[in-house]
Amino acid sequence: MRITDLRIHSIAMADPPLRSSYGLHQPYALRNVIELESxxxxxxxxxxxxxxxxxxxxxxxxxxxxxxxxxxxxxDLLQLVEGGASGMERSQTHHVPGENPLDADARTYSAIETxxxxxxxxxxxxxxxxxxxxxxxxxxxxxAYPFYKHGGxxxxxxxxxxxxxxxxxxxxxxxxxxxxxxxxxxFKEIKFKGGVLDPExxxxxxxxxxxxxGPNIPLRIDPNCSWSVDTSVKVxxxxxxxxxxxxxxxxxxxxxxxxxxxxxxxxxxxxxTPLASNVSVTSFGDLPEAVKLDAVQVVLCDHHYWGGMRxxxxxxxxxxxxxxxxxxxxxxxxxxxxxAMTHVAAATPHLTYACxxxxxxxxxxxxxxxxxxxxxxxxxxxxxxxxGLGVKLNQDRLALGKELYDKIPYRKRDDEAEMxxxxxxxxxxxxPRW
Amino acid sequence: MRITDLRIHSIAMADPPLRSSYGLHQPYALRNVIELESxxxxxxxxxxxxxxxxxxxxxxxxxxxxxxxxxxxxxDLLQLVEGGASGMERSQTHHVPGENPLDADARTYSAIETxxxxxxxxxxxxxxxxxxxxxxxxxxxxxAYPFYKHGGxxxxxxxxxxxxxxxxxxxxxxxxxxxxxxxxxxFKEIKFKGGVLDPExxxxxxxxxxxxxGPNIPLRIDPNCSWSVDTSVKVxxxxxxxxxxxxxxxxxxxxxxxxxxxxxxxxxxxxxTPLASNVSVTSFGDLPEAVKLDAVQVVLCDHHYWGGMRxxxxxxxxxxxxxxxxxxxxxxxxxxxxxAMTHVAAATPHLTYACxxxxxxxxxxxxxxxxxxxxxxxxxxxxxxxxGLGVKLNQDRLALGKELYDKIPYRKRDDEAEMxxxxxxxxxxxxPRW
Numbered sequence: 001m002r003i004t005d006l007r008i009h010s011i012a013m014a015d016p017p018l019r020s021s022y023g024l025h026q027p028y029a030l031r032n033v034i035e036l037e038s039x040x041x042x043x044x045x046x047x048x049x050x051x052x053x054x055x056x057x058x059x060x061x062x063x064x065x066x067x068x069x070x071x072x073x074x075x076d077l078l079q080l081v082e083g084g085a086s087g088m089e090r091s092q093t094h095h096v097p098g099e100n101p102l103d104a105d106a107r108t109y110s111a112i113e114t115x116x117x118x119x120x121x122x123x124x125x126x127x128x129x130x131x132x133x134x135x136x137x138x139x140x141x142x143x144a145y146p147f148y149k150h151g152g153x154x155x156x157x158x159x160x161x162x163x164x165x166x167x168x169x170x171x172x173x174x175x176x177x178x179x180x181x182x183x184x185x186x187f188k189e190i191k192f193k194g195g196v197l198d199p200e201x202x203x204x205x206x207x208x209x210x211x212x213x214g215p216n217i218p219l220r221i222d223p224n225c226s227w228s229v230d231t232s233v234k235v236x237x238x239x240x241x242x243x244x245x246x247x248x249x250x251x252x253x254x255x256x257x258x259x260x261x262x263x264x265x266x267x268x269x270x271x272x273t274p275l276a277s278n279v280s281v282t283s284f285g286d287l288p289e290a291v292k293l294d295a296v297q298v299v300l301c302d303h304h305y306w307g308g309m310r311x312x313x314x315x316x317x318x319x320x321x322x323x324x325x326x327x328x329x330x331x332x333x334x335x336x337x338x339x340a341m342t343h344v345a346a347a348t349p350h351l352t353y354a355c356x357x358x359x360x361x362x363x364x365x366x367x368x369x370x371x372x373x374x375x376x377x378x379x380x381x382x383x384x385x386x387x388g389l390g391v392k393l394n395q396d397r398l399a400l401g402k403e404l405y406d407k408i409p410y411r412k413r414d415d416e417a418e419m420x421x422x423x424x425x426x427x428x429x430x431x432p433r434w
Numbered sequence: 435m436r437i438t439d440l441r442i443h444s445i446a447m448a449d450p451p452l453r454s455s456y457g458l459h460q461p462y463a464l465r466n467v468i469e470l471e472s473x474x475x476x477x478x479x480x481x482x483x484x485x486x487x488x489x490x491x492x493x494x495x496x497x498x499x500x501x502x503x504x505x506x507x508x509x510d511l512l513q514l515v516e517g518g519a520s521g522m523e524r525s526q527t528h529h530v531p532g533e534n535p536l537d538a539d540a541r542t543y544s545a546i547e548t549x550x551x552x553x554x555x556x557x558x559x560x561x562x563x564x565x566x567x568x569x570x571x572x573x574x575x576x577x578a579y580p581f582y583k584h585g586g587x588x589x590x591x592x593x594x595x596x597x598x599x600x601x602x603x604x605x606x607x608x609x610x611x612x613x614x615x616x617x618x619x620x621f622k623e624i625k626f627k628g629g630v631l632d633p634e635x636x637x638x639x640x641x642x643x644x645x646x647x648g649p650n651i652p653l654r655i656d657p658n659c660s661w662s663v664d665t666s667v668k669v670x671x672x673x674x675x676x677x678x679x680x681x682x683x684x685x686x687x688x689x690x691x692x693x694x695x696x697x698x699x700x701x702x703x704x705x706x707t708p709l710a711s712n713v714s715v716t717s718f719g720d721l722p723e724a725v726k727l728d729a730v731q732v733v734l735c736d737h738h739y740w741g742g743m744r745x746x747x748x749x750x751x752x753x754x755x756x757x758x759x760x761x762x763x764x765x766x767x768x769x770x771x772x773x774a775m776t777h778v779a780a781a782t783p784h785l786t787y788a789c790x791x792x793x794x795x796x797x798x799x800x801x802x803x804x805x806x807x808x809x810x811x812x813x814x815x816x817x818x819x820x821x822g823l824g825v826k827l828n829q830d831r832l833a834l835g836k837e838l839y840d841k842i843p844y845r846k847r848d849d850e851a852e853m854x855x856x857x858x859x860x861x862x863x864x865x866p867r868w
Binding site: 071082088130133135284310314318347349350 | 505506507508509510512513516517522558560563564565567568569570718719721722725744745747748749751752754755756757781783784
């Protein structure tokens with residue numbers, strides 16, 4: 001099964017004005033989609049981070065991919081993520097995921113791995129989860145992912161999308177947003193993006209969510225490192241009850257030392273809320289120090305930047321070994337990524353929380369998967385019966401995504417610029433802000 | 435690709451009178467070989483520990499195996515090694531490998547995994563190493579594995595095998611044995627089984643090996659926990675130079691606390707010889723304490739009892755993450771196991787030493803692999819071009835192995851009984867002996 005062609009598609013998709021500590025989402029988010037074709041005309045696909053760097057990195061490996069047997073490609077390139085000189089570097093970062101130079105090779109490998117596994121799975125009519133070790137579940141749970149949000153849909157001008165959720169800049173509006181999401185998708189856990197408003201308002205938001213939704217739905221908050229250690233501890237204490245029962249406090253503050261200090265002070269106060277991270281632990285090289293300091297009790301995996309699905313399986317086992325929980329991180333993405341996330345989650349026994357996904361924020365009009373949006377029902381995505389990831393590309397939609405990409409000026413994500421444009425010309429990301 | 439049949443073959447093979455701290459090898463070693471047949475008549479094979487327990491454990495899963503698609507079986511049974519209640523139990527042991535009740539499920543799963551991967555690989559004409567993540571090397575290095583040995587070949591009566599190596603109970607005889615092995619197989623590293631004679635003689639043996647073989651061949655010694663902490667430190671100091679340059683000191687003493695104390699005292703004396711183990715670390719559950727104590731600098735993996743090839747890949751990544759080296763353990767085995775070991779090693783980037791193998795101690799007459807003994811040349815085993823493990827069974831030889839098994843009284847390994855029979859009726863394994 002020789003690889004005969006690699007096609008890299010840089011696309012854009014409408015993205016609503018979501019707020020986070022990074023700033024404000026731009027009207028369009030960027031993705032790269034790859035197609036890897038075999039001599040018998042089967043096409044494996046993958047979706048990864050957007051803009052120029054990922055496309056250039058993938059392009060630079062073209063010669064190593066063309067002409068090789070699909071079964072040999074992943075071993076041939078494995079030095080990008082394992083056993084090489086840079087395999088164990090620390091990579092904790094304050095960059096947005098996808099723009100950390102330290103895991104660039106891991107991101108490149110991951111996209112290739114997903115496309116190869118999809119290609120092989122399609123050729124054999126075997127789902128990817130069963131190729132990489134075997135599913136331990138047929139459907140994967142995802143969380144609702146509410147954001148503070150400006151009014152308006154994603155996109156601009158003739159490409160403006162419907163604003164299904166409306167503005168959400170108060171606790172009450174957030175509750176409405178969450179109710180809509182839960183109603184539509186059946187989510188049973190909630191991961192709330194904080195780090196946007198004054199911590200007192202965010203505390204109030206979580207408390208209101210707990211009050212309105214009852215005691216049985218796990219709640220998490222992720223302020224993306226916006227808080228000092230003192231503020232983190234204050235919020236952790238204030239939300240001790242609300243975040244218990246399957247919730248966690250994600251990246252309240254930056255860096256392993258700060259996280260460890262927050263943990264220590266919370267435990268000293270009798271609060272056992274786990275601290276989760278996809279910032280202070282973003283590579284295997286970060287784990288020893290995290291373990292030593294007990295800085296992180298839940299790692300958020302993401303095959304897109306941890307070096308692929310098999311590396312996530314290694315990560316899960318390592319976390320299980322050291323008594324660390326595992327959840328899954330998400331960026332703005334379309335259906336190809338959602339299915340890749342679902343397959344790796346299905347084959348990961350030690351997955352201790354529902355996974356994050358931004359998917360409900362994207363618009364059906366931008367979906368590149370044939371057949372339209374992937375179904376989320378009862379808060380879960382089911383493994384499709386078809387082989388590989390279980391979906392093919394809608395080439396017309398892919399073409400539209402490429403047109404959008406050509407039309408817009410962005411070539412990398414810049415939430416800070418968008419904040420400066422719409423909210424405050426002097427806005428900068430400050431850590432800690434509070 | 436539905437599984438339609440499972441055949442379990444308990445066999446015996448001649449084994450020469452090798453000495454270790456466990457006692458004396460019996461004239462026959464036991465193995466179980468399984469065949470897993472699919473609806474299209476393809477047969478996947480695996481070799482595992484011998485005697486009744488492994489056969490009974492495999493038999494007990496028959497109903498879960500028959501009728502299922504091969505691609506689904508490994509996920510369906512994964513709870514035997516992951517995500518289950520017993521997945522993270524400590525299992526450090528003084529039992530011989532293969533008889534530790536704490537990793538019984540891991541051993542069972544491993545045999546099934548190997549047979550399933552061989553079946554799938556044969557069906558697709560894809561080597562197992564490329565199924566589990568992709569090879570990073572086409573040939574795998576193994577070590578010479580010299581033992582103190584009584585005169586005589588394996589087997590008894592009409593089944594007595596040729597004694598290729600002769601008696602080796604002195605340093606000089608050991609050197610001769612190693613020279614023979616290196617000459618015949620081209621080994622470039624040497625792992626020497628100690629724990630048999632007075633430590634002073636074993637020190638002398640290693641020193642003579644170093645003197646005779648020159649400075650460039652890594653040397654290791656494994657006394658299987660025969661020594662006290664004091665003796666371990668004494669030997670470690672005496673052999674500081676001989677074990678440097680790619681060697682290690684394996685399981686000098688029992689238990690993580692003892693290993694940690696040996697390490698601490700050696701480092702305090704400026705001796706950095708890594709301590710290796712397949713006794714104090716035999717499961718993922720042992721790793722956190724080993725890391726915390728810096729008790730073990732090299733883990734010896736073994737897919738046969740670590741839960742299979744994919745678990746070994748997880749282990750390798752965990753070891754890489756925590757700065758621990760990885761080597762590979764061996765028991766008496768035939769060609770099916772050797773190839774399985776070769777495939778997992780080929781797909782494991784973080785493999786930092788040549789692997790152990792008892793293979794040269796077995797006789798061609800007992801080999802069950804079609805085509806005779808697997809070739810070891812230049813100290814390496816090459817990945818065969820054929821799919822799966824790359825070999826099929828010689829059914830006549832398998833039948834002979836079953837006949838031998840029926841003829842002999844052993845149903846589990848008992849090196850102590852053999853010592854009592856031939857050397858000293860009161861012999862007992864004592865830890866530490868020195």
